[in-house]
Every structure is written in structure tokens, then in C-alpha cells.
Amino acid sequence: MYTQAIDTDPTSRNSPTSHASVAEDVFLARIAQDEKIEPQDWMPEAYRKTLVRQISQHAHSEVVGMLPEGGWITRAPSLRRKEILLAKVQDEGGHGLYLYSAAETLGVSREQLIDALHSGKAKYSSIFNYETKTWADIGTIGWLVDGAAIMNQVPLCRCSYGPYARAMIRICKEESFHQRQGFDIVRALCEGTPEQKAMAQESLNRWWWPTLMMFGPHDSDSTHTGQASAYGIKRISNDDLRQKFVDVTVAQAEFLGLSIPDPALRWNAERGHYDFGKIDWDEFWRVVNGQGPCNEARMHDRISAFEEGRWVRDAASAHAAKRAARAVARAGALEAA
Amino acid sequence: MSALPSQSLLLIADTCLVWGHRLSEWCGHGPQLEEDIALTNTALDVIGQARSLYQLYALRAGNGLTEDKLAYFRGADAFQNVAIAAVENGDYAQTVLRSLILSAWFVPLWRELAIGRDPELAAIAVEAEKAARVQRRHASDWTIRFGDGTAESRRRIEHAISTLAPWVPALLAAEIDGTDRARRENEWRSFIAEVMAEATLDAFPVGSSSDHAFEANAKQALSALLHEMQSLAREHPEAVW
Numbered sequence: 016m017y018t019q020a021i022d023t024d025p026t027s028r029n030s031p032t033s034h035a036s037v038a039e040d041v042f043l044a045r046i047a048q049d050e051k052i053e054p055q056d057w058m059p060e061a062y063r064k065t066l067v068r069q070i071s072q073h074a075h076s077e078v079v080g081m082l083p084e085g086g087w088i089t090r091a092p093s094l095r096r097k098e099i100l101l102a103k104v105q106d107e108g109g110h111g112l113y114l115y116s117a118a119e120t121l122g123v124s125r126e127q128l129i130d131a132l133h134s135g136k137a138k139y140s141s142i143f144n145y146e147t148k149t150w151a152d153i154g155t156i157g158w159l160v161d162g163a164a165i166m167n168q169v170p171l172c173r174c175s176y177g178p179y180a181r182a183m184i185r186i187c188k189e190e191s192f193h194q195r196q197g198f199d200i201v202r203a204l205c206e207g208t209p210e211q212k213a214m215a216q217e218s219l220n221r222w223w224w225p226t227l228m229m230f231g232p233h234d235s236d237s238t239h240t241g242q243a244s245a246y247g248i249k250r251i252s253n254d255d256l257r258q259k260f261v262d263v264t265v266a267q268a269e270f271l272g273l274s275i276p277d278p279a280l281r282w283n284a285e286r287g288h289y290d291f292g293k294i295d296w297d298e299f300w301r302v303v304n305g306q307g308p309c310n311e312a313r314m315h316d317r318i319s320a321f322e323e324g325r326w327v328r329d330a331a332s333a334h335a336a337k338r339a340a341r342a343v344a345r346a347g348a349l350e351a352a
Numbered sequence: 353m354s355a356l357p358s359q360s361l362l363l364i365a366d367t368c369l370v371w372g373h374r375l376s377e378w379c380g381h382g383p384q385l386e387e388d389i390a391l392t393n394t395a396l397d398v399i400g401q402a403r404s405l406y407q408l409y410a411l412r413a414g415n416g417l418t419e420d421k422l423a424y425f426r427g428a429d430a431f432q433n434v435a436i437a438a439v440e441n442g443d444y445a446q447t448v449l450r451s452l453i454l455s456a457w458f459v460p461l462w463r464e465l466a467i468g469r470d471p472e473l474a475a476i477a478v479e480a481e482k483a484a485r486v487q488r489r490h491a492s493d494w495t496i497r498f499g500d501g502t503a504e505s506r507r508r509i510e511h512a513i514s515t516l517a518p519w520v521p522a523l524l525a526a527e528i529d530g531t532d533r534a535r536r537e538n539e540w541r542s543f544i545a546e547v548m549a550e551a552t553l554d555a556f557p558v559g560s561s562s563d564h565a566f567e568a569n570a571k572q573a574l575s576a577l578l579h580e581m582q583s584l585a586r587e588h589p590e591a592v593w
């Protein structure tokens with residue numbers, strides 16, 4: 016999940032009914048009836064804050080998520096794969112753009128949000144702090160990471176906030192392409208030379224557990240899942256989504272002839288689900304809090320792209336201002352004449 | 353059949369691929385998301401053109417040649433691209449200026465090929481000309497913003513002009529069978545002159561010929577580029593991806 020439910024901002028812990036008012040009652044009734052909330056509608060401050068946090072975390076994840084895969088565009092082993100990967104990474108940039116726009120409808124600017132990312136105040140999905148060591152990682156990311164993102168994001172298409180829900184519908188369509196393309200990369204490796212097959216297995220071994228962490232902490236440890244679901248922002252719990260992901264993915268790995276690196280993984284007929292081993296939450300929190308393998312490199316890349324691009328953005332606004340001033344001067348001259 | 357000779361086909365295809373590679377290096381590092389996406393669009397256009405041209409070349413050559421063999425299993429000495437395509441990106445001003453120089457060269461080239469005597473190439477050229485016009489518009493807009501923007505942007509675009517100008521004579525001298533080189537050069541010169549004027553910049557300084565030092569430099573940049581691009585494919589020469 017790209018938003019991981021990891022913010023522990025105390026304002027978001029307020030129960031949505033703790034400042035009961037008529038407006039808030041009306042608002043909650045609309046959500047209960049599955050109506051969409053639009054930017055011009057009244058909304059409780061806690062709802063707005065929760066959305067800004069979640070949408071911006073999601074946007075940052077899309078943009079930071081361009082980096083691990085972007086590093087393989089120049090080395091993609093065939094022109095067809097190169098084109099597909101380039102288009103995929105571009106899609107992620109587009110997702111970032113729609114999501115920043117959705118967040119802007121809540122009264123924050125893209126600059127403020129980017130500032131929060133660069134100062135370390137805002138989070139992004141911990142998965143993008145892992146290294147892409149081999150070409151197989153490009154397949155695995157599409158298959159598992161985009162796959163996990165879809166699992167989380169399909170329910171968000173029904174989210175109570177209109178602009179977010181609409182952005183998610185568009186994004187989910189593209190994510191499912193990414194998932195199929197990633198699976199296809201892994202399939203080609205599994206059908207290829209012994210070295211290629213080994214590359215696919217080694218990659219799965221590294222990405223499996225971090226992918227399960229993408230769904231965020233256990234429901235029992237998650238500080239604001241309850242509130243987000245009362246607001247119609249989060250529809251399915253972290254653990255339920257994670258279980259669904261495991262159930263679907265085991266069959267795909269079997270099809271590919273890959274083994275999932277979890278000795279505790281087995282079918283539980285009673286539950287009708289796969290049981291799986293314990294997630295290393297220490298690792299999760301280490302990565303979330305900045306000590307993952309690539310946290311520094313990712314932030315360094317984002318910040319330097321932004322800082323090195325400053326003169327470009329400044330030139331664009333200076334030029335636009337000059338043109339506007341000339342247009343005004345021309346109009347003035349016409350009027351005088 | 354009035355097919356374009358294969359050397360000319362490779363010159364165009366290799367130029368597209370190498371330029372696309374340079375543009376793709378920006379992906380994820382652009383000065384703003386919109387520009388990241390726009391540069392990637394150009395990269396996708398030109399890499400797509402390279403693929404179509406390699407496929408055409410391979411089909412005509414027979415012998416089991418493929419687009420990937422052409423892209424991944426030829427060395428720098430076999431690449432026919434115009435040298436400027438391989439020059440390192442530099443800053444955003446230099447990247448934009450190279451796009452302006454190349455797209456202003458490609459527009460008349462594709463237009464001529466689109467109505468030329470090689471029908472399979474013409475089919476590729478029709479679409480490519482449309483894409484090149486969009487690229488030329490985008491690169492002109494930014495060149496104008498930089499020239500007529502801030503003091504820093506002006507300094508940077510001027511620096512880019514002096515860095516890239518030495519590669520231009522070889523570009524304009526490139527002969528492509530069945531096309532009118534002199535007419536292409538004239539159109540290039542008048543388009544660039546208009547952009548420079550609107551950007552409030554001095555006339556573009558096209559020298560008479562590129563010197564050997566620059567050529568050696570460009571070969572070195574190309575070798576490094578290909579070394580990276582081909583590394584994985586060459587590690588697994590038997591693999592299908």
C-alpha cells in the first residue's frame with residue numbers, strides 16, 4: 016500500500032464525532048449514504064487533514080517510485096522492454112501529478128507538499144527504499160509492488176472524497192497494466208536460461224517480505240484505521256488486504272515455478288486462506304524511519320532534481336511575467352491610440 | 353523497390369536511439385513533473401522510431417537480423433548516428449537546445465521521406481514528422497523562456513549554445529540518400545534564426561566544419577553510452593527477454 020497508515024499525528028486520532036455539530040452530523044450522514052464529498056463542501060478539519068496526509072503520501076510514493084525502476088531504463092535488455100519500462104515510469108509521474116492536483120483541491124499547494132517530503136515530514140511508501148539490483152527486480156516490482164498497490168487502491172476508487180476517488184479510478188487502470196507487464200517480465204525470465212530463472216527467484220526472495228510490509232502495520236497496531244474507515248476513506252483493513260494479496264500471489268508464483276521465501280506458508284482449509292510467517296516489523300519501522308537501504312539516495316535524488324530544476328521553473332515564471340507585462344503595455348498603447 | 357540505402361536508414365535509426373537514450377536518462381530527474389513527462393514523451397517517440405527503422409532494416413537484410421541485434425550487438429564504430437545525439441545531457445538548457453537542434457533537423461527530413469520513393473519508410477516518416485513538430489515546438493518554447501527569462505537562464509542557454517555549436521556542422525553536412533541536404537540545412541537555419549531572435553539571443557554560431565577533437569570526444573561519449581545500454585544484453589547473449 017502506498018500510504019501505509021503510518022502517520023501518528025495526534026489530530027488524526029480525534030474521533031470524528033468528538034466535535035459533534037449539525038454540519039458534522041450532516042457530513043457523516045452523507046458519507047454513510049455513500050455520497051461523494053466535493054472540494055466546495057463543508058468538511059471537518061480532521062477529514063481534510065487525513066486526506067491531505069494520505070493523498071500526499073500517495074503522490075510522493077508515485078514520484079519517489081520512479082527512481083528504483085528509472086535506473087534500469089538505460090540498461091533494459093531489449094528495445095521492447097525499454098519502451099514498456101519508460102512508459103511505465105512515465106505513468107507513475109502522471110499518477111504523482113493527478114494526486115498532487117487532488118491534494119491541491121484541499122487547500123494545500125504542490126510546493127508545500129514537496130517541501131514536506133524534502134524536509135522529511137511527509138512519508139512515502141517504504142518499498143521504494145529498497146535497491147533494484149537486477150533486471151529481474153523490474154519484473155518483480157511490477158508483479159508484486161504494483162500488484163499490492165492495486166489491491167489497496169481498488170477500494171479507494173470508492174473513497175468518499177470525489178477528486179481522490181476519480182484519480183484512483185484512472186490510476187488503477189494503469190496500475191493493472193503495470194502489474195501484467197511486470198508479471199510478463201518475470202514469466203520470460205522463468206521460461207529463459209537457468210541464469211534468468213535464478214535471477215527471478217533471487218529477486219522474489221528479496222522483495223517478498225518488503226511487499227507484505229506495504230500494507231502497513233497490523234490492524235491491532237494501526238493508529239488511525241478506525242477513523243479513516245468512519246470517514247469512508249479506507250474501506251478494507253491492512254490485514255485483510257495483505258491476506259488477499261498473499262492468497263492471490265501464491266498461485267501466481269506456483270504458475271511461474273518460483274518458490275515464496277516463507278517456510279510457514281501453507282493453505283489453511285479451515286480459514287480458506289493461506290497462513291504465512293511473521294513479518295519483521297523492526298525492519299519495517301527502520302525503513303519507514305529512514306534507515307532503509309536507499310532512503311538517503313532516494314531523498315538525495317528527489318531533492319537535487321528539485322533544486323537543480325529551480326532555475327528552470329524560475330525562468331518559466333519570469334518569462335511568463337514579461338509576456339504578461341508586454342501584453343498589458345500593448346493593450347494600454349491601443350487604448351491610448 | 354526504391355528502398356533507402358541501408359547506411360542512410362541506420363544513420364537515422366541510430367540517431368533516434370542514441371538521442372532517446374540521452375533523453376531517457378532524465379526520467380525521474382526532470383526539473384518538474386510536467387517536464388519529466390514531456391521529455392519521456394520525446395524519448396518514447398524517438399525510441400519507437402528507432403525500433404521501426406531497425407525492424408525495416410532487419411527485414412530487408414534477412415539472415416535472422418533483429419532490431420535487438422542491431423541495437424545491442426554492434427559497437428560504437430558500427431553506429432552511424434550524427435555525433436551530437438550522443439553528447440552528454442549537461443544541464444536542462446543543453447538538453448533542450450540539443451532537442452531544438454535535432455528536431456529542427458528531423459522535421460524537414462521526415463517530411464521529405466514521408467513523400468519519398470520508399471513506401472515502407474514513408475509510412476514511418478508520416479507519424480515521425482508529426483512527433484518531430486511537437487518536439488520542435490516544445491524545445492523552441494523552452495529556448496525562448498531561457499533566453500528571455502532570468503539572467504541565470506540566459507547565461508545557461510548561451511553556454512549550451514557554445515557547447516553544442518561545434519557539433520552542428522557535421523549534422524548539417526549529413527547526407528541522406530533521396531533527400532535534399534541543402535534544403536534541409538536552409539530550413540534548419542531559418543527556423544533556428546527565428547527562435548534565437550524571439551529568445552532575444554545572438555544569431556546561432558554555425559562554424560564551417562567540426563574539428564577532429566570534437567569527433568573523438570563524441571565517439572568516447574557514444575562508447576560509454578553503448579557500454580551501459582548493452583551491458584545486460586551482452587552478459588546473456590542467448591537470452592530472450
Ligand SMILES: [Fe+2]
Nearest residue numbers: 077106107110
Ligand atoms: Fe502508480
Ligand SMILES: [Fe+2]
Nearest residue numbers: 107161190193
Ligand atoms: Fe504502477
